[in-house]
Amino acid sequence: AQxxxxxxxxxxxxxxxxxxxxxxxxxxxxNYYLFWYxxxxxxxxxxxxxxxxxxxxxxxxxxxxxxxxxxxxxxxxKISDSQLGDTAMYFCAFMKHxxxxxxxxxxxxxxxxxx
Amino acid sequence: xxxxxxxxxxVICKSGxxxxxxxxxxxxxxxxxxxxxxxxxxxxxxxxxxxxxSKATYEQGVEKDKFLINHASLTLSTLTVTSAHPExxxxxxxxxxxxxxxxxxxxxxxxxxxxxx
Numbered sequence: 001a002q003x004x005x006x007x008x009x010x011x012x013x014x015x016x017x018x019x020x021x022x023x024x025x026x027x028x029x030x031n032y033y034l035f036w037y038x039x040x041x042x043x044x045x046x047x048x049x050x051x052x053x054x055x056x057x058x059x060x061x062x063x064x065x066x067x068x069x070x071x072x073x074x075x076x077x078k079i080s081d082s083q084l085g086d087t088a089m090y091f092c093a094f095m096k097h098x099x100x101x102x103x104x105x106x107x108x109x110x111x112x113x114x115x
Numbered sequence: 116x117x118x119x120x121x122x123x124x125x126v127i128c129k130s131g132x133x134x135x136x137x138x139x140x141x142x143x144x145x146x147x148x149x150x151x152x153x154x155x156x157x158x159x160x161x162x163x164x165x166x167x168x169s170k171a172t173y174e175q176g177v178e179k180d181k182f183l184i185n186h187a188s189l190t191l192s193t194l195t196v197t198s199a200h201p202e203x204x205x206x207x208x209x210x211x212x213x214x215x216x217x218x219x220x221x222x223x224x225x226x227x228x229x230x231x232x
Binding site for chain 1: 157
């Protein structure tokens with residue numbers, strides 16, 4: 001079974017600054033996918049970014065980027081130029097390849113962006 | 116694209132009532148949908164996987180007779196909480212898969228807050 005751990009229950013950052021959210025996972029699989037989802041106060045889960053394990057290049061989506069360290073089983077999310085709208089719960093998630101597309105979520109990190 | 120609608124967004128009802136929650140994929144066909152439960156300030160817990168035209172697959176510890184799932188069409192899955200009690204109060208979220216490719220993310224609905232008095 002896979003486990004996903006987010007060691008930071010809560011974080012805060014000043015508007016326009018950069019923040020990094022941590023995520024580690026444990027798996028014996030070699031082929032898998034990793035995701036970061038955002039859940040704002042409106043409660044809808046929104047996909048922020050995804051990474052295929054076979055790709056060495058870190059994924060980026062505008063102000064969001066990841067630091068994927070496969071050997072260390074680490075998948076951190078960096079948010080640059082933080083905006084007030086980034087305030088949300090962030091969940092790291094793991095998905096095995098060709099295994100029904102089921103997600104295993106971490107416990108979440110509550111991020112507060114302060115003006 | 117890939118919009119998932121969940122209805123109702125909030126339900127408040129008396130103990131013993133059965134409550135039905137709908138999950139619809141609005142602009143795509145979803146052969147697979149997932150149902151999650153989320154407690155306050157907690158992560159999402161997968162309850163079951165719903166496949167169109169077949170029985171749902173429940174996670175360990177989830178009562179099949181308590182949480183009835185029906186995936187009658189490629190765009191609709193329903194979760195019925197039967198004879199709901201206060202301990203069933205929670206936030207329920209569905210998600211849908213556009214296709215079964217290995218790298219496809221789940222698309223989530225807005226969630227339903229269920230409160231049992």
